[in-house]
Amino acid sequence: MEREKVLLTEEQIKRQLDFCKKVSALLEDRPNRLAKVETFGCQQNVADGQRMMGMLQEMGFGFTEDEKQADVIVINTCAIRDHAEQRIYGLLGALTHAKKAKPEQVICLCGCMAQQQRVADKVKNSYRHVDLVFGPQAMWKFPELLHGVYQRHRRIFSIEDEHGTIAEGLPVVREGNVKAWVSIMYGCNNFCSYCIVPYVRGRERSRDAAEVVKECRELIESGVKEITLLGQNVNSYGKDLPEEMDFADLLAKINEIPGDYLIRFMTSHPKDASRKLLETMARSEHVAKQLHLPVQSGNNRVLKEMNRRYTRESYLELVRYARELMPEIALTSDIIIGFPGETEAEAMDTVSLVEEVRYDALFTFIYSPRPGTPAAKMPDPFTRAEKQVWFDRLLDAQNRISAEKHASFVGQSLRVLIDGVEEDSRWNLSSRTTGGRLVHLSGEESLVGKYCRVKITDSNTWAMFGEVEEILG
Ligand code: 5AD
Ligand code: SF4
Secondary structure: OOHHHHEOOHHHHHHHHHHHHHHHHHOOOOOOOEEEEEEOOOHHHHHHHHHHHHHHHHOOOEEOOOOOOOOEEEEEEOOOOHHHHHHHHHHHHHHHHHHHHOOOOEEEEEEOHHHOHHHHHHHHHHOOOOOEEEOHHHHHHHHHHHHHHHHHOOOEEEOOOOOOOEOOOOOOOOOOOOEEEEEOEEOOOOOOOOOOHHHHHOOOEEOOHHHHHHHHHHHHHOOOOEEEEEOOOHHHOOOOOOOOOOHHHHHHHHHOOOOOOEEEEEOOOHHHOOHHHHHHHHHOOOEOOEEEOOOEOOOHHHHHHOOOOOOHHHHHHHHHHHHHHOOOOEEEEEEEEOOOOOOHHHHHHHHHHHHHHOOOEEEEEEOOOOOOOHHHHOOOOOOHHHHHHHHHHHHHHHHHHHHHHHHOOOOOEEEEEEEEEOOOOOOOEEEEEOOOOEEEEOOOHHHOOOEEEEEEEEEOOOOEEEEEEEEOO
16 A cells, blocks of 8 residues: 555645635524534544544534534444444434424434445435435545535435545544543454454554654643553554554654653554563553453454454463563453354353453453454354353353452552543542543542542442542642
8 A cells, every 4th residue: 555645635634624614604604503423433433523523613513412403413333233333223213303303404424334335325215314424434525525515405425445544634622631532543454254344444554653643742731641542453553654663662652752641552453462562561651551452252263263363372471471561450352252153162261261361341242243244154053142141151250350350459549540520429520540440539520630549448340439548630
């Protein structure tokens, strides 16, 4: 892939910013225009949603949660499992009412689900109130597409499979000023046999290190305390860059930025999580000792069928080395139960791996066939009910481990970042430890954004509870 084709030029970006002005001019009779952006799915989607909000703000839109008031509704979708897609169809169906009451409303469907031809066809024929459909690969030209809808009064579908681009300099609206997401790369080349992501997000492409470091520096200087670096597989970072630069090098560079902050990242593919990465994490003071390392399965046959390209043994060795270097490291993982042909014994290998690793938390899924992926064509002899039983065993094991881990912190003092206000009157603040563990607290709302030392007083399966001992700033 030639890099020049991937990096959008300044003119291309400027053209989109000009389209923002044109949309603004077209809508000048609606000075109080509002948009609603609703995002589903992963953090990458959240980051994309924030960019779309940035572009909408540039077009003069304010924001609302109420679809009845919105002039533009953007639904930023996820395609990872069928359940996610069904939810979106339900939501789209319900929006017919909002649109009937406000016929000039523009409804946009974007994100991973929208990149698929079969979805676009269904929307074209059965959801005629949807005006604009575009996938993640066309997101950078959202202003131009929206302008087209307003100017030509017709529906637009933009889901061509492009080679994938990197757009620098698009505006962004970030939520809050304590935490921020920074994409370091886009796309995925791994083609795990169950996964739709490589088909909808295109090939891997890395942002220039200088751009990433600049964005992180600006965020830290503006007071952001935690940055999560995002990529479908951050460990592939740099493979397509002209200079010698891998993800560990990038982390080390970001770590040099002065300030009081933490860097997290996700997701790491175990096949190329290197010793160098773990060593860099261990010696970088700003890098949180937290690793999301999705294993998917604990059985070697299933891992091979999944096209994961590592073994149970090599995975466990990675975990062992990470803990040798960083005994306090918090480990999390994604797991799929019920991959086509997986037997009960093979699913139990996954449960035994979970028992062996003792993760801090797990994201667990029952396999969902995605049309167009190799796994969707494999024989799938076990029923949903059988898979559910195995799944529940996995959950029981992890819940017990999480509860034990949380209980082991009771009585200890931990450093946390207070990151939000909650509705609960008893525990009105939420915070996270360096390892990303959730601690509920009570205290002044002005503590949000501050690092504190807290004493852990209680715990359950999901979280810990504590008292603020000292404000660290
Ligand atoms: N079915 C179930 N879970 C899936 N994931 C990805 N594709 C599927 C699928 N078809 C899970 C994987 C991945 C996480 C983001 O979603 O565990 O790591
Ligand atoms: Fe999907 Fe595998 Fe790529 Fe993750 S690494 S996005 S699971 S194909």
